Amino acid sequence: MVLNPEESHDMTTSGLAWLASASAFVLLSGLPAASAADCEGLGPRLNLPGVHVLSIEHQTATNGLPGHCILKAEANRRVGIDGKSYSIGFEMRLPDDWSGRFLLQENGGSEGEVVAAIGDASQPNAYGGQPALARGFVVLSSNGGHDGADPANAEAGLVAGVLFGLDPQARLDYGYNADAVLTPIAKSIIATYYGRKPDRSYLAGCSNGGRHAMVSAVRLASEFDGILAGAPGFNLPKAAIQHAWDIQSLRLADPDSRKSFAPEDLALVAGRVLDACDGLDGARDGMVGNLRACQKAFDIRELLCTGEKTASCLTSGQVEALSRMFAGPSDGSGKALYSDWSFDPGIAGADWRFWKIQSPIPPWDNYPLIATMGAGALSYVFTTPPTKTAGTPAALVDYLVNFDFDRDAPKIWTEDNGASAMSVMTPPDAADPELVELQAHGGKLIVYHGQADGVFSVNDTIRWYEKLAENSGGDASAFARLFTVPGMNHCSSGPAADQFDMLTALTEWVEKDKAPDRILAQVKADNKELPADWSKQRTRLLCIWPKIARYKGGDLERADSFACEAP
Numbered sequence: 001m002v003l004n005p006e007e008s009h010d011m012t013t014s015g016l017a018w019l020a021s022a023s024a025f026v027l028l029s030g031l032p033a034a035s036a037a038d039c040e041g042l043g044p045r046l047n048l049p050g051v052h053v054l055s056i057e058h059q060t061a062t063n064g065l066p067g068h069c070i071l072k073a074e075a076n077r078r079v080g081i082d083g084k085s086y087s088i089g090f091e092m093r094l095p096d097d098w099s100g101r102f103l104l105q106e107n108g109g110s111e112g113e114v115v116a117a118i119g120d121a122s123q124p125n126a127y128g129g130q131p132a133l134a135r136g137f138v139v140l141s142s143n144g145g146h147d148g149a150d151p152a153n154a155e156a157g158l159v160a161g162v163l164f165g166l167d168p169q170a171r172l173d174y175g176y177n178a179d180a181v182l183t184p185i186a187k188s189i190i191a192t193y194y195g196r197k198p199d200r201s202y203l204a205g206c207s208n209g210g211r212h213a214m215v216s217a218v219r220l221a222s223e224f225d226g227i228l229a230g231a232p233g234f235n236l237p238k239a240a241i242q243h244a245w246d247i248q249s250l251r252l253a254d255p256d257s258r259k260s261f262a263p264e265d266l267a268l269v270a271g272r273v274l275d276a277c278d279g280l281d282g283a284r285d286g287m288v289g290n291l292r293a294c295q296k297a298f299d300i301r302e303l304l305c306t307g308e309k310t311a312s313c314l315t316s317g318q319v320e321a322l323s324r325m326f327a328g329p330s331d332g333s334g335k336a337l338y339s340d341w342s343f344d345p346g347i348a349g350a351d352w353r354f355w356k357i358q359s360p361i362p363p364w365d366n367y368p369l370i371a372t373m374g375a376g377a378l379s380y381v382f383t384t385p386p387t388k389t390a391g392t393p394a395a396l397v398d399y400l401v402n403f404d405f406d407r408d409a410p411k412i413w414t415e416d417n418g419a420s421a422m423s424v425m426t427p428p429d430a431a432d433p434e435l436v437e438l439q440a441h442g443g444k445l446i447v448y449h450g451q452a453d454g455v456f457s458v459n460d461t462i463r464w465y466e467k468l469a470e471n472s473g474g475d476a477s478a479f480a481r482l483f484t485v486p487g488m489n490h491c492s493s494g495p496a497a498d499q500f501d502m503l504t505a506l507t508e509w510v511e512k513d514k515a516p517d518r519i520l521a522q523v524k525a526d527n528k529e530l531p532a533d534w535s536k537q538r539t540r541l542l543c544i545w546p547k548i549a550r551y552k553g554g555d556l557e558r559a560d561s562f563a564c565e566a567p
């Protein structure tokens with residue numbers, strides 16, 4: 001059943017609102033506290049079939065984190081079809097003073113290691129400086145079902161972290177099954193430790209973690225009350241096809257894609273985007289609030305050199321490269337394989353360059369991260385059958401350069417025993433979302449995405465949200481809200497107000513029925529990419545798509561000089 005917006009609004013503001021606030025009051029108070037002795041005595045009390053506990057130890061309060069119990073364990077130990085040992089490794093951190101909340105922390109990239117369960121792993125900018133553990137959440141973090149740092153794989157070089165793609169169960173675990181296995185285990189451990197199950201359960205992550213959030217909003221909707229999806233790679237295999245498309249496009253500008261654009265060339269593009277678009281939101285402040293209008297106002301072809309290449313124009317190869325990249329990949333018949341992209345001044349951000357063109361950080365050896373990390377995942381994890389590639393940067397670039405969009409791209413849809421990378425890695429209804437179970441459960445979903453994300457297209461997320469709204473009687477904001485972040489690159493950084501407290505916004509929505517109409521964002525004072533004429537304390541409003549932050553007059557550096565309005 002899909003609620004129409006009128007009904008859901010009424011339910012939200014009357015019956016459900018009362019229920020939510022009443023139950024929040026009753027359940028989130030009078031919580032049991034735990035001690036170091038409770039922690040050390042936990043092991044014998046646990047009864048978890050299929051789970052091997054590795055260690056349980058108490059950590060006293062330190063570094064802004066409260067005293068807590070750390071449990072490390074593995075679930076589903078097994079041997080894969082590749083002969084390697086696998087398990088869903090995880091750690092849980094259980095604070096002495098518990099708030100009654102549980103957070104499943106979703107991690108980034110290809111996973112493969114148990115990142116500390118602090119509660120801000122892939123999105124520290126989205127927690128207002130206070131990670132979930134410091135707020136009294138129990139937090140769980142996992143390796144996604146495989147170990148990416150297997151020393152036996154050292155000869156594989158840059159593909160060591162994606163060799164798990166050779167094992168179908170490991171793909172499934174990474175896709176969604178590790179979350180499905182661990183969620184009831186976590187709730188059971190919480191019940192044993194504190195004497196009751198969590199009152200509210202949350203799930204949050206950015207990038208691949210945002211993908212997990214979007215997948216879980218469908219597959220595990222009844223397990224979670226609030227879900228936070230940052231820069232969601234919810235069409236991850238499709239987005240990896242973009243990597244091949246980008247490399248091949250950049251080679252139109254220079255046969256060595258790393259030399260396709262100098263930083264100054266991308267700054268030139270950013271400057272022209274600002275010339276065309278900055279004022280469309282009422283403020284010439286170096287930020288493009290009206291993203292959609294901007295795509296009509298800006299034309300990359302206007303930067304084409306009429307003669308020799310100079311600092312104020314682009315070569316025809318550069319113009320063609322960017323035009324092609326921003327149109328997104330397509331096959332020989334013209335069918336779109338992923339998404340188009342939006343121009344935003346954040347294209348000059350170091351993170352955009354890092355992913356698309358050139359990474360200065362070893363072991364990526366000056367190749368773009370998409371060519372090394374992305375190509376490995378595309379070949380081993382997203383194509384069926386897996387495509388074996390050598391683990392050197394040059395071999396991975398070759399794989400992308402020779403990627404055939406008619407022959408190779410369909411392999412993300414190829415099934416093996418009924419499962420394809422797309423069916424395993426993406427939400428089952430990604431192209432036509434309804435979030436029926438999430439709504440029925442009363443769950444809330446907050447999605448945010450940088451307008452200048454170079455890894456996942458903000459347009460893809462906007463298209464998803466608009467389809468969700470269409471399927472929800474024209475407005476999905478009763479249960480799902482999308483906030484785009486001007487200038488922000490992948491998850492954070494760029495010339496942007498990229499610091500915000502999404503976790504508070506989510507808990508207030510879930511527990512107090514205070515739906516976030518706007519979210520306050522602030523620049524990071526030590527962000528070296530901030531233009532010199534911006535205040536280091538600049539604040540901005542993030543608005544629910546499709547609203548934009550429009551300047552109403554007053555101090556240009558302050559959020560309260562803006563209001564969220566229709567574009």
Ligand SMILES: [Ca+2]
Nearest residue numbers: 278283285287
């Ligand atoms: Ca502006």
